[in-house]
Amino acid sequence: MDSRGLDRVRAPAQPFMFAAVCLFSVLGTVCPLSGGMLFPRESTSRDVKHLSGLWVFRADKSPSRSLGFEKAWFKSRLSENGPVIDMPVPASYNDITQDSSLRDFLGWVWYEREVVVPASWIQNKEIRVVLRVGSAHYYSIVWVNGVQVAEHIGGHLPFEAEIGGLIRKDPTRPCRITIAVNNTLTLETLPPGTIQHMDDPTMYPNGYFVQNTYFDFFNYAGLHRPVLLYTTPTAYVDDITVVTDFSDNIGFVHYKVSVQGAITVSLKVTLMNNDGECVASSTEQEGVLRVVDVNLWWPYLMHEKPAYLYTLEVRLTGDGEDVYALPIGIRTVEVTSTQFLINNKPFYFHGVNKHEDSDIRGKGLDWPLIVKDFNLLKWLGANSFRTSHYPYAEEILQMCDRHGIVVIDECPGVGIKDIRSFGNASLTHHLDVMDELVRRDKNHPSVVMWSVANEPASEMPPAELYFMTLIKHTKALDPTRPVTYITNSNYARDKGAPFVDIICVNSYFSWYHDPGHLEVIPIQLNTQFENWYNRYQKPIIQSEYGADAVSGLHSDPPMMFTEEYQKVVLQNYHNVFDQKRKQYVVGELIWNFADFMTAQGITRVMGNKKGIFTRQRQPKAAAFILRERYWSLANQTMLPSWTKYIPEHSVCPHLQPRQP
Numbered sequence: 086m087d088s089r090g091l092d093r094v095r096a097p098a099q100p101f102m103f104a105a106v107c108l109f110s111v112l113g114t115v116c117p118l119s120g121g122m123l124f125p126r127e128s129t130s131r132d133v134k135h136l137s138g139l140w141v142f143r144a145d146k147s148p149s150r151s152l153g154f155e156k157a158w159f160k161s162r163l164s165e166n167g168p169v170i171d172m173p174v175p176a177s178y179n180d181i182t183q184d185s186s187l188r189d190f191l192g193w194v195w196y197e198r199e200v201v202v203p204a205s206w207i208q209n210k211e212i213r214v215v216l217r218v219g220s221a222h223y224y225s226i227v228w229v230n231g232v233q234v235a236e237h238i239g240g241h242l243p244f245e246a247e248i249g250g251l252i253r254k255d256p257t258r259p260c261r262i263t264i265a266v267n268n269t270l271t272l273e274t275l276p277p278g279t280i281q282h283m284d285d286p287t288m289y290p291n292g293y294f295v296q297n298t299y300f301d302f303f304n305y306a307g308l309h310r311p312v313l314l315y316t317t318p319t320a321y322v323d324d325i326t327v328v329t330d331f332s333d334n335i336g337f338v339h340y341k342v343s344v345q346g347a348i349t350v351s352l353k354v355t356l357m358n359n360d361g362e363c364v365a366s367s368t369e370q371e372g373v374l375r376v377v378d379v380n381l382w383w384p385y386l387m388h389e390k391p392a393y394l395y396t397l398e399v400r401l402t403g404d405g406e407d408v409y410a411l412p413i414g415i416r417t418v419e420v421t422s423t424q425f426l427i428n429n430k431p432f433y434f435h436g437v438n439k440h441e442d443s444d445i446r447g448k449g450l451d452w453p454l455i456v457k458d459f460n461l462l463k464w465l466g467a468n469s470f471r472t473s474h475y476p477y478a479e480e481i482l483q484m485c486d487r488h489g490i491v492v493i494d495e496c497p498g499v500g501i502k503d504i505r506s507f508g509n510a511s512l513t514h515h516l517d518v519m520d521e522l523v524r525r526d527k528n529h530p531s532v533v534m535w536s537v538a539n540e541p542a543s544e545m546p547p548a549e550l551y552f553m554t555l556i557k558h559t560k561a562l563d564p565t566r567p568v569t570y571i572t573n574s575n576y577a578r579d580k581g582a583p584f585v586d587i588i589c590v591n592s593y594f595s596w597y598h599d600p601g602h603l604e605v606i607p608i609q610l611n612t613q614f615e616n617w618y619n620r621y622q623k624p625i626i627q628s629e630y631g632a633d634a635v636s637g638l639h640s641d642p643p644m645m646f647t648e649e650y651q652k653v654v655l656q657n658y659h660n661v662f663d664q665k666r667k668q669y670v671v672g673e674l675i676w677n678f679a680d681f682m683t684a685q686g687i688t689r690v691m692g693n694k695k696g697i698f699t700r701q702r703q704p705k706a707a708a709f710i711l712r713e714r715y716w717s718l719a720n721q722t723m724l725p726s727w728t729k730y731i732p733e734h735s736v737c738p739h740l741q742p743r744q745p
């Protein structure tokens with residue numbers, strides 16, 4: 086099968102830049118990628134045109150999967166060279182039809198959409214027209230009117246192309262956007278995978294192959310996030326980097342603005358509070374804004390007024406004018422040998438692991454689902470989640486900023502199990518993905534930590550150099566946030582643990598080990614924590630724990646896969662957490678927020694059922710256990726000054742505020 090470039094040779098790893106941990110050097114070193122990736126926002130100088138809706142679609146089912154390239158499908162309308170179907174964007178294509186060969190398809194699919202571009206965008210040559218793809222899984226090539234404008238490897242981060250020149254060439258015709266997307270995973274992609282050809286003619290049809298993956302979620306594919314066009318003037322604000330700090334009641338916003346296309350840069354930077362009043366300003370491209378009587382960004386349930394956001398407005402003046410307004414939060418993050426501190430106060434993660442996953446849409450961004458999930462998180466009393474096992478949509482991080490939900494931002498380094506995935510090409514790609522991730526998410530106050538991988542084979546010898554390199558690189562990109570990876574390996578043999586700031590451990594006692602034996606949890610969990618802490622003296626987060634429960638399946642005494650069993654697993658874990666959080670355990674994240682789809686296999690019943698909510702977001706019994714626990718934790722850990730808070734959606738008496 087033609088993987089068209091997925092196996093192309095890459096340059097060796099770049100030398101690292103070790104940043105001094107000083108805010109100005111931070112601003113100087115963040116993101117060595119050329120160009121920024123600011124979220125497209127409308128302003129007086131910028132328009133945004135969303136291309137969500139119906140696109141034209143065809144999967145290239147030719148044996149080589151390369152008919153589309155041989156016949157140059159991008160040169161004319163897709164409907165002119167074969168049958169097409171409707172395909173919604175954003176969405177995974179897999180579950181949209183009744184066709185199992187599309188659900189399980191491997192190779193290139195083709196999307197197309199014609200857009201009428203406003204005449205003003207064509208006539209005014211002083212504006213840039215940018216095509217942005219929020220994410221396309223996994224490898225994609227983009228053409229506009231038959232001309233290739235972008236190519237991107239990686240399924241979870243945005244990419245862009247400036248297309249103004251192209252669409253002005255023939256202003257009379259609509260702008261035809263064609264995007265080919267290939268979901269093939271190789272040993273060098275993130276996540277990795279392999280294609281296995283089955284050559285035995287007595288067992289498999291001619292040319293039969295399958296994709297093997299080493300992760301536990303369905304490899305949904307397609308245009309998962311919004312595709313849009315936006316404009317900027319030709320002299321424009323290309324990137325903004327913000328790092329914040331405070332001392333007593335004074336906040337400090339260290340900022341750096343990068344500008345493109347201007348001969349001389351003349352700027353006005355204004356920081357506004359959430360009433361729109363100016364609280365600080367400057368005309369420098371780089372500097373520090375001082376905010377008197379600062380309102381810090383606090384996590385949900387930690388403070389009476391969580392998630393306070395300011396707006397940093399950057400106004401570029403001169404020949405043309407460009408305006409970009411970035412929401413920012415002022416907060417600090419720090420790690421000691423036993424604590425995780427936000428704004429110098431101990432923060433305990435009581436949250437969830439999620440997936441971007443739902444019926445029909447697969448991994449497609451869906452606003453009703455996003456808002457429902459945030460309502461459920463707040464109902465639960467969760468203050469945090471991990472973006473297991475890949476970067477989530479920017480729109481979700483914006484919700485976290487606005488609601489005070491703390492995020493461990495994970496890259497798609499999941500399933501690095503094969504020794505061949507520790508080579509130079511894999512590492513180079515992994516470093517590139519971290520560059521792209523930090524560039525996109527560096528300004529979100531909700532993001533407090535980077536996770537570079539989930540459960541890699543971190544006991545293998547090459548893991549030491551690989552993770553040392555990766556973690557140092559990430560710290561150089563952003564010295565202001567701790568870096569970790571998620572381990573399930575043996576504490577004594579884990580090669581990367583010396584380099585992480587926080588130990589994040591996954592374990593499934595009485596599930597994958599000693600199945601059915603709930604009584605082993607206390608001793609095994611206690612041993613787990615003691616071993617890791619004694620060896621590394623770093624704070625620990627229980628980054629996954631849980632058990633499958635098929636909603637509606639009951640048994641008392643509890644048996645595996647019932648709601649009762651899931652409940653008791655959780656309660657046993659919680660007893661140990663309550664002892665250890667007085668010492669060095671700084672968080673607990675349930676696996677998983679909701680049931681989610683996986684590849685078919687003998688251990689999965691229509692997907693992974695470790696959700697405390699079903700895939701349709703209805704609570705199982707465990708959700709109520711967790712809700713009671715999280716609200717009670719919130720009441721124990723909230724700041725003493727906050728005494729008037731009564732959760733409006735609470736009915737439980739123990740949810741009453743702590744008295745001073």
Ligand code: GCB
Binds near residue numbers: 300540573591676
């Ligand atoms: C894990 C993985 C997660 C799986 C989970 C499970 O350790 O990190 O991706 O879904 O276990 O349920 O097996």
